[in-house]
Amino acid sequence: MKKTTPRWASYDLICMIKYHLKQSPIHLVKKHVKGHQDDHKKFKDLDEWSQANVLADQLAKAKLRLGNTVDTDCILAGQNWMLRCNRKLITGDVECLLRNNLHEEPMRKRWCMQFGIPENEVSAVDWDTFKRVYKANPEWKKGWFAKHNARIRPVKYNLARRKHDDDLPCPCCRALETTDHTFICDDAKIEEAFIANIADLESHLRATNSKAISDSILETCKSIRYNREHTLDDDWDEELASTVSNQILLGQQAFIGGLWPKKWLNLQSEYFSRTRSRKNHRRFGWQRQSSTRKHYFIKCGRSKTQHYTKTKTVR
Numbered sequence: 001m002k003k004t005t006p007r008w009a010s011y012d013l014i015c016m017i018k019y020h021l022k023q024s025p026i027h028l029v030k031k032h033v034k035g036h037q038d039d040h041k042k043f044k045d046l047d048e049w050s051q052a053n054v055l056a057d058q059l060a061k062a063k064l065r066l067g068n069t070v071d072t073d074c075i076l077a078g079q080n081w082m083l084r085c086n087r088k089l090i091t092g093d094v095e096c097l098l099r100n101n102l103h104e105e106p107m108r109k110r111w112c113m114q115f116g117i118p119e120n121e122v123s124a125v126d127w128d129t130f131k132r133v134y135k136a137n138p139e140w141k142k143g144w145f146a147k148h149n150a151r152i153r154p155v156k157y158n159l160a161r162r163k164h165d166d167d168l169p170c171p172c173c174r175a176l177e178t179t180d181h182t183f184i185c186d187d188a189k190i191e192e193a194f195i196a197n198i199a200d201l202e203s204h205l206r207a208t209n210s211k212a213i214s215d216s217i218l219e220t221c222k223s224i225r226y227n228r229e230h231t232l233d234d235d236w237d238e239e240l241a242s243t244v245s246n247q248i249l250l251g252q253q254a255f256i257g258g259l260w261p262k263k264w265l266n267l268q269s270e271y272f273s274r275t276r277s278r279k280n281h282r283r284f285g286w287q288r289q290s291s292t293r294k295h296y297f298i299k300c301g302r303s304k305t306q307h308y309t310k311t312k313t314v315r
Protein backbone atom coordinates (compact mmCIF):
# COMPACT_ATOMS: atom_id res chain seq x y z
CA MET A 1 0.00 0.00 0.00
CA LYS A 2 1.23 3.53 -0.83
CA LYS A 3 2.39 5.79 2.00
CA THR A 4 -0.60 7.89 3.15
CA THR A 5 -0.22 11.67 3.06
CA PRO A 6 -2.48 14.44 4.41
CA ARG A 7 -3.20 15.52 0.84
CA TRP A 8 -5.33 12.40 0.35
CA ALA A 9 -9.04 12.75 0.96
CA SER A 10 -9.91 10.61 4.02
CA TYR A 11 -6.23 10.00 4.80
CA ASP A 12 -7.18 9.91 8.51
CA LEU A 13 -9.50 6.97 7.92
CA ILE A 14 -6.91 5.14 5.83
CA CYS A 15 -4.31 5.62 8.61
CA MET A 16 -6.73 4.10 11.11
CA ILE A 17 -7.52 1.15 8.86
CA LYS A 18 -3.78 0.50 8.41
CA TYR A 19 -3.25 0.67 12.17
CA HIS A 20 -6.00 -1.89 12.82
CA LEU A 21 -4.72 -4.19 10.07
CA LYS A 22 -1.32 -4.18 11.77
CA GLN A 23 -2.82 -4.88 15.20
CA SER A 24 -5.06 -7.68 14.04
CA PRO A 25 -3.91 -11.31 14.59
CA ILE A 26 -5.91 -12.26 11.49
CA HIS A 27 -4.00 -12.54 8.24
CA LEU A 28 -6.04 -10.53 5.77
CA VAL A 29 -5.69 -10.77 2.00
CA LYS A 30 -6.23 -7.53 0.07
CA LYS A 31 -8.45 -7.33 -2.97
CA HIS A 32 -9.00 -4.22 -5.06
CA VAL A 33 -12.67 -3.53 -5.90
CA LYS A 34 -13.33 -0.76 -8.38
CA GLY A 35 -15.84 1.78 -7.04
CA HIS A 36 -19.12 2.98 -8.65
CA GLN A 37 -19.32 0.03 -11.05
CA ASP A 38 -23.11 0.41 -11.05
CA ASP A 39 -22.65 3.61 -13.07
CA HIS A 40 -22.00 1.51 -16.16
CA LYS A 41 -23.38 -1.94 -15.34
CA LYS A 42 -26.61 -3.33 -13.93
CA PHE A 43 -26.40 -4.19 -10.22
CA LYS A 44 -27.43 -7.81 -10.82
CA ASP A 45 -24.59 -8.29 -13.32
CA LEU A 46 -21.89 -7.33 -10.80
CA ASP A 47 -19.98 -9.90 -8.75
CA GLU A 48 -20.58 -10.13 -4.99
CA TRP A 49 -17.57 -7.93 -4.13
CA SER A 50 -18.71 -5.13 -6.41
CA GLN A 51 -22.32 -5.44 -5.21
CA ALA A 52 -21.14 -5.17 -1.60
CA ASN A 53 -19.15 -2.07 -2.56
CA VAL A 54 -22.22 -0.45 -4.17
CA LEU A 55 -24.42 -1.27 -1.15
CA ALA A 56 -21.84 0.08 1.32
CA ASP A 57 -21.62 3.26 -0.76
CA GLN A 58 -25.41 3.69 -0.79
CA LEU A 59 -25.68 3.11 2.97
CA ALA A 60 -22.91 5.62 3.69
CA LYS A 61 -24.56 8.25 1.48
CA ALA A 62 -27.99 7.64 3.05
CA LYS A 63 -26.45 8.15 6.51
CA LEU A 64 -24.68 11.33 5.36
CA ARG A 65 -27.89 12.77 3.95
CA LEU A 66 -29.55 12.48 7.35
CA GLY A 67 -27.18 15.28 8.35
CA ASN A 68 -26.39 13.81 11.80
CA THR A 69 -23.40 15.33 13.56
CA VAL A 70 -20.62 13.10 14.87
CA ASP A 71 -19.10 13.55 18.32
CA THR A 72 -15.68 14.77 17.16
CA ASP A 73 -14.25 14.91 20.72
CA CYS A 74 -14.14 11.15 20.95
CA ILE A 75 -10.67 9.68 20.26
CA LEU A 76 -10.52 6.32 18.56
CA ALA A 77 -7.75 3.72 18.62
CA GLY A 78 -5.18 4.34 15.90
CA GLN A 79 -6.43 7.85 15.27
CA ASN A 80 -3.86 10.13 13.62
CA TRP A 81 -3.05 13.75 14.46
CA MET A 82 -5.81 16.08 13.38
CA LEU A 83 -6.03 19.64 12.16
CA ARG A 84 -9.24 21.48 12.84
CA CYS A 85 -10.59 24.80 11.64
CA ASN A 86 -13.90 26.23 12.89
CA ARG A 87 -14.50 22.85 14.61
CA LYS A 88 -14.23 21.04 11.28
CA LEU A 89 -11.66 18.37 10.52
CA ILE A 90 -9.23 19.24 7.75
CA THR A 91 -8.13 16.31 5.61
CA GLY A 92 -7.28 16.20 1.94
CA ASP A 93 -6.21 19.38 0.16
CA VAL A 94 -5.27 21.34 3.31
CA GLU A 95 -4.92 24.79 1.72
CA CYS A 96 -8.20 24.58 -0.19
CA LEU A 97 -10.10 23.19 2.80
CA LEU A 98 -8.72 25.85 5.13
CA ARG A 99 -9.84 28.58 2.72
CA ASN A 100 -13.28 26.98 2.39
CA ASN A 101 -13.71 26.65 6.14
CA LEU A 102 -12.62 30.20 6.86
CA HIS A 103 -14.90 31.74 4.24
CA GLU A 104 -17.86 29.38 4.43
CA GLU A 105 -19.69 30.98 7.34
CA PRO A 106 -19.40 34.60 6.10
CA MET A 107 -20.52 33.44 2.63
CA ARG A 108 -23.49 31.58 4.11
CA LYS A 109 -24.52 34.73 5.98
CA ARG A 110 -24.21 36.73 2.79
CA TRP A 111 -26.36 34.27 0.82
CA CYS A 112 -28.98 34.29 3.59
CA MET A 113 -29.08 38.07 3.43
CA GLN A 114 -29.34 38.03 -0.38
CA PHE A 115 -32.04 35.37 -0.39
CA GLY A 116 -33.89 36.94 2.53
CA ILE A 117 -33.77 33.75 4.61
CA PRO A 118 -34.70 34.33 8.27
CA GLU A 119 -32.23 33.09 10.90
CA ASN A 120 -34.55 30.36 12.19
CA GLU A 121 -34.72 28.82 8.69
CA VAL A 122 -30.95 28.69 8.07
CA SER A 123 -30.37 25.17 9.47
CA ALA A 124 -33.35 23.77 7.50
CA VAL A 125 -31.77 24.76 4.19
CA ASP A 126 -29.79 22.24 2.15
CA TRP A 127 -26.42 24.01 1.87
CA ASP A 128 -24.61 20.88 0.80
CA THR A 129 -26.68 20.48 -2.37
CA PHE A 130 -26.53 24.23 -3.01
CA LYS A 131 -22.71 24.05 -3.04
CA ARG A 132 -22.57 20.86 -5.11
CA VAL A 133 -25.02 22.13 -7.71
CA TYR A 134 -23.13 25.41 -7.98
CA LYS A 135 -19.76 23.65 -8.32
CA ALA A 136 -21.13 21.25 -10.95
CA ASN A 137 -22.05 24.14 -13.27
CA PRO A 138 -19.68 25.25 -16.02
CA GLU A 139 -17.88 28.56 -15.41
CA TRP A 140 -20.22 30.65 -17.62
CA LYS A 141 -23.26 29.38 -15.73
CA LYS A 142 -21.62 30.02 -12.35
CA GLY A 143 -21.15 33.62 -13.45
CA TRP A 144 -24.74 33.89 -14.65
CA PHE A 145 -26.12 32.56 -11.35
CA ALA A 146 -23.85 34.77 -9.24
CA LYS A 147 -25.12 37.84 -11.13
CA HIS A 148 -28.71 36.66 -11.05
CA ASN A 149 -28.58 35.97 -7.31
CA ALA A 150 -26.95 39.34 -6.64
CA ARG A 151 -29.72 41.00 -8.69
CA ILE A 152 -27.25 42.84 -10.94
CA ARG A 153 -28.24 41.43 -14.35
CA PRO A 154 -29.03 43.99 -17.05
CA VAL A 155 -32.77 44.24 -16.50
CA LYS A 156 -34.43 47.60 -17.11
CA TYR A 157 -34.47 48.53 -13.42
CA ASN A 158 -30.68 48.05 -13.16
CA LEU A 159 -29.98 49.69 -16.54
CA ALA A 160 -31.89 52.79 -15.46
CA ARG A 161 -30.03 52.89 -12.13
CA ARG A 162 -26.73 52.78 -14.02
CA LYS A 163 -28.03 55.48 -16.38
CA HIS A 164 -27.76 53.20 -19.44
CA ASP A 165 -31.48 53.49 -20.04
CA ASP A 166 -34.22 55.87 -18.98
CA ASP A 167 -37.12 53.59 -19.79
CA LEU A 168 -38.03 51.43 -16.74
CA PRO A 169 -40.98 49.29 -17.85
CA CYS A 170 -40.63 45.71 -19.08
CA PRO A 171 -40.62 45.71 -22.93
CA CYS A 172 -43.19 42.89 -22.86
CA CYS A 173 -45.84 43.96 -20.37
CA ARG A 174 -44.86 47.51 -19.29
CA ALA A 175 -44.62 46.56 -15.57
CA LEU A 176 -41.44 47.62 -13.73
CA GLU A 177 -38.75 45.23 -14.98
CA THR A 178 -36.78 44.00 -11.98
CA THR A 179 -34.90 40.67 -11.89
CA ASP A 180 -37.86 39.07 -10.08
CA HIS A 181 -40.19 40.37 -12.77
CA THR A 182 -38.40 38.40 -15.53
CA PHE A 183 -39.66 35.21 -13.86
CA ILE A 184 -43.25 36.29 -13.25
CA CYS A 185 -43.87 38.45 -16.36
CA ASP A 186 -47.22 37.39 -17.83
CA ASP A 187 -46.33 38.14 -21.46
CA ALA A 188 -47.55 35.43 -23.86
CA LYS A 189 -44.06 34.67 -25.24
CA ILE A 190 -42.59 34.26 -21.78
CA GLU A 191 -45.51 32.02 -20.81
CA GLU A 192 -44.80 29.94 -23.92
CA ALA A 193 -41.12 29.58 -22.93
CA PHE A 194 -42.16 28.65 -19.38
CA ILE A 195 -44.53 25.93 -20.59
CA ALA A 196 -41.92 24.48 -22.98
CA ASN A 197 -39.25 24.36 -20.27
CA ILE A 198 -41.55 23.01 -17.60
CA ALA A 199 -42.42 20.16 -20.01
CA ASP A 200 -38.68 19.37 -20.33
CA LEU A 201 -38.24 19.48 -16.56
CA GLU A 202 -41.29 17.25 -16.16
CA SER A 203 -39.88 14.50 -18.37
CA HIS A 204 -36.58 14.63 -16.43
CA LEU A 205 -38.38 14.45 -13.08
CA ARG A 206 -40.68 11.61 -14.17
CA ALA A 207 -37.65 9.53 -15.16
CA THR A 208 -35.79 10.10 -11.90
CA ASN A 209 -38.40 10.48 -9.14
CA SER A 210 -41.72 9.31 -7.80
CA LYS A 211 -44.84 10.89 -9.31
CA ALA A 212 -45.64 12.58 -6.00
CA ILE A 213 -42.19 14.22 -5.72
CA SER A 214 -42.21 15.25 -9.41
CA ASP A 215 -45.68 16.80 -9.18
CA SER A 216 -44.72 18.61 -5.98
CA ILE A 217 -41.64 20.17 -7.58
CA LEU A 218 -43.58 21.16 -10.71
CA GLU A 219 -46.31 22.69 -8.54
CA THR A 220 -43.63 24.67 -6.68
CA CYS A 221 -42.33 26.04 -10.01
CA LYS A 222 -45.85 27.06 -11.01
CA SER A 223 -46.71 28.61 -7.64
CA ILE A 224 -43.60 30.75 -7.79
CA ARG A 225 -44.09 31.67 -11.44
CA TYR A 226 -47.75 32.65 -10.91
CA ASN A 227 -47.09 34.15 -7.47
CA ARG A 228 -49.71 32.07 -5.69
CA GLU A 229 -50.19 29.38 -3.00
CA HIS A 230 -49.86 25.75 -4.13
CA THR A 231 -52.99 24.03 -5.45
CA LEU A 232 -52.14 20.47 -4.32
CA ASP A 233 -55.11 18.33 -3.27
CA ASP A 234 -56.10 18.28 0.42
CA ASP A 235 -55.15 14.61 0.68
CA TRP A 236 -51.65 15.21 -0.83
CA ASP A 237 -48.77 13.70 1.18
CA GLU A 238 -48.52 15.99 4.21
CA GLU A 239 -44.70 16.10 4.27
CA LEU A 240 -44.50 16.95 0.56
CA ALA A 241 -47.21 19.61 0.79
CA SER A 242 -45.45 21.28 3.73
CA THR A 243 -42.11 21.16 1.85
CA VAL A 244 -43.76 22.87 -1.13
CA SER A 245 -45.20 25.54 1.22
CA ASN A 246 -41.79 26.04 2.85
CA GLN A 247 -40.14 26.44 -0.54
CA ILE A 248 -42.72 28.98 -1.68
CA LEU A 249 -42.26 30.86 1.58
CA LEU A 250 -38.47 31.03 1.05
CA GLY A 251 -39.29 32.93 -2.10
CA GLN A 252 -38.38 33.12 -5.75
CA GLN A 253 -34.77 34.19 -5.22
CA ALA A 254 -33.87 31.15 -3.06
CA PHE A 255 -35.79 28.79 -5.36
CA ILE A 256 -34.12 29.90 -8.58
CA GLY A 257 -30.79 30.32 -6.79
CA GLY A 258 -30.97 26.62 -5.81
CA LEU A 259 -31.28 27.07 -2.03
CA TRP A 260 -33.92 24.52 -1.13
CA PRO A 261 -35.18 22.99 2.14
CA LYS A 262 -33.30 19.84 3.25
CA LYS A 263 -36.64 18.05 3.35
CA TRP A 264 -36.58 17.59 -0.46
CA LEU A 265 -33.45 15.49 -0.24
CA ASN A 266 -34.75 13.45 2.70
CA LEU A 267 -37.99 12.73 0.84
CA GLN A 268 -36.06 11.67 -2.24
CA SER A 269 -33.73 9.44 -0.18
CA GLU A 270 -36.72 7.75 1.41
CA TYR A 271 -38.16 7.13 -2.04
CA PHE A 272 -34.87 5.64 -3.26
CA SER A 273 -34.47 3.35 -0.26
CA ARG A 274 -38.09 2.24 -0.61
CA THR A 275 -37.64 1.38 -4.26
CA ARG A 276 -33.94 0.39 -3.86
CA SER A 277 -33.43 2.51 -6.92
CA ARG A 278 -30.07 2.66 -8.62
CA LYS A 279 -30.77 6.27 -9.58
CA ASN A 280 -29.24 7.30 -6.26
CA HIS A 281 -26.10 8.72 -7.84
CA ARG A 282 -28.26 11.21 -9.73
CA ARG A 283 -29.61 12.68 -6.54
CA PHE A 284 -28.46 16.19 -7.38
CA GLY A 285 -29.56 15.95 -10.97
CA TRP A 286 -33.03 17.30 -10.52
CA GLN A 287 -31.96 20.29 -8.48
CA ARG A 288 -29.41 21.10 -11.15
CA GLN A 289 -31.93 20.42 -13.91
CA SER A 290 -34.64 22.53 -12.37
CA SER A 291 -32.38 25.49 -11.78
CA THR A 292 -30.96 25.08 -15.29
CA ARG A 293 -34.40 24.89 -16.84
CA LYS A 294 -35.54 27.95 -14.98
CA HIS A 295 -32.41 29.73 -16.11
CA TYR A 296 -33.18 28.84 -19.73
CA PHE A 297 -36.75 29.89 -19.72
CA ILE A 298 -35.99 33.18 -18.07
CA LYS A 299 -33.17 33.86 -20.50
CA CYS A 300 -34.73 32.45 -23.69
CA GLY A 301 -38.17 33.76 -22.87
CA ARG A 302 -36.91 37.24 -22.26
CA SER A 303 -34.56 37.54 -25.23
CA LYS A 304 -37.04 35.93 -27.62
CA THR A 305 -39.70 38.36 -26.54
CA GLN A 306 -37.39 41.30 -26.82
CA HIS A 307 -36.35 40.19 -30.27
CA TYR A 308 -40.00 39.75 -31.18
CA THR A 309 -40.96 43.24 -30.03
CA LYS A 310 -37.74 44.72 -31.52
CA THR A 311 -36.95 46.70 -28.40
CA LYS A 312 -33.27 46.14 -27.82
CA THR A 313 -32.45 47.77 -24.52
CA VAL A 314 -28.69 47.45 -23.97
CA ARG A 315 -26.81 50.30 -25.48
Ligand SMILES: [Zn+2]
Nearest residue numbers: 170172173185
Ligand atom coordinates in the same frame (compact mmCIF):
# COMPACT_ATOMS: atom_id res chain seq x y z
ZN1 LIG B 1 -43.12 41.91 -18.17
